[in-house]
Amino acid sequence: MPSRCSCRDCARLYSAQYRANNRETLRGNNKRYEQRHPDKKKEAWEKQKLNPEFKEKRRAYSREYDKANRPKIYEKSRLWRQNNKEKVRIRTKKYKKQAADNGFCTSHTGTEALTYGRCEECVFKKNMRSLLNDCYRILGTKKDKHTEHILRCSLDRFKIYIESLFSPGMTWANQTEWVFDHIKPMATLGPGCTKDQISILNYYTNIQPLWRQANFYKSSWFEGKRYSRGRIVSKANQVEPDWREINNRISQEHIEKAPKKGPNL
Numbered sequence: 001m002p003s004r005c006s007c008r009d010c011a012r013l014y015s016a017q018y019r020a021n022n023r024e025t026l027r028g029n030n031k032r033y034e035q036r037h038p039d040k041k042k043e044a045w046e047k048q049k050l051n052p053e054f055k056e057k058r059r060a061y062s063r064e065y066d067k068a069n070r071p072k073i074y075e076k077s078r079l080w081r082q083n084n085k086e087k088v089r090i091r092t093k094k095y096k097k098q099a100a101d102n103g104f105c106t107s108h109t110g111t112e113a114l115t116y117g118r119c120e121e122c123v124f125k126k127n128m129r130s131l132l133n134d135c136y137r138i139l140g141t142k143k144d145k146h147t148e149h150i151l152r153c154s155l156d157r158f159k160i161y162i163e164s165l166f167s168p169g170m171t172w173a174n175q176t177e178w179v180f181d182h183i184k185p186m187a188t189l190g191p192g193c194t195k196d197q198i199s200i201l202n203y204y205t206n207i208q209p210l211w212r213q214a215n216f217y218k219s220s221w222f223e224g225k226r227y228s229r230g231r232i233v234s235k236a237n238q239v240e241p242d243w244r245e246i247n248n249r250i251s252q253e254h255i256e257k258a259p260k261k262g263p264n265l
Contacts (some may be wrong), residue, residue: 105135120172132202133178139198140191151204160203165208166248169254181210187220190230214247 008172008196034041035039066073079089129147135235136143154163162180183206189197200206210218220227221241226234234240 025238111128120175123175125161127175127180128155128158133187135198135202138186139189139193141195141198144195145199150199150202151207153204160210162205162207167209168251169213169258170209170211170251178211179215180207181218182206183208183217184219185227187227188222188230191212193230205212210243211247211250213250214243217241217246218243 054224093120125147128151132147132150143150148158151158182201184201186198186201189201218241221234221243222239224234225232226238226240
């Protein structure tokens with residue numbers, strides 16, 4: 001170990017080597033200090049958490065650690081839940097109460113997962129995330145960004161945008177009867193496409209609501225051509241189905257089936 005020196009670089013080197021050679025001693029000293037001064041330790045920690053640079057370093061470390069130790073973390077978490085069922089139950093109950101007090105949906109948490117379909121907001125968010133996950137999976141990659149980042153708008157704004165494109169008869173209550181459709185289909189991209197190209201096709205203005213049957217006929221047609229895995233597969237004499245007419249016909253059927261409102265008395 002080098003002798004003590006007054007220059008800054010030497011002092012850093014000396015401190016680093018001392019910490020490396022005396023880990024157990026320093027750990028014991030820190031533990032005894034925490035026991036004698038619990039308030040000071042807590043105050044220092046709270047102050048450190050407010051430091052933006054510390055926050056970023058902590059996030060980066062957590063991401064790297066999670067990526068390198070994912071199976072170990074999952075197994076440890078599974079064993080903890082298995083051995084602490086009462087704590088999990090109390091924590092879940094507390095979370096659901098706080099979420100309900102703040103206006104969030106709790107119908108899909110805990111043992112009530114079977115009631116997920118009752119919440120229109122949850123179904124909307126789930127369908128949107130599933131759509132984007134499938135887009136990346138089919139093209140041989142994984143979705144690694146938040147849904148809102150890919151859409152380039154918040155989910156609340158996206159919901160309002162989709163509502164403005166609703167065909168007559170469409171509501172959030174009958175989401176199972178219509179789908180989110182890509183105007184320019186994902187089939188225009190091939191296996192060698194980049195994540196940026198996938199994100200461009202998932203920009204929120206490239207998504208529209210279509211009745212399921214109309215979406216079936218639209219398939220991967222775009223501007224009179226049918227695509228598959230980035231290649232044009234339609235023949236020269238093949239005509240694009242009139243999926244718009246089908247979509248309008250289904251809307252008309254929903255309007256006719258809707259209960260008639262009686263006159264106001």
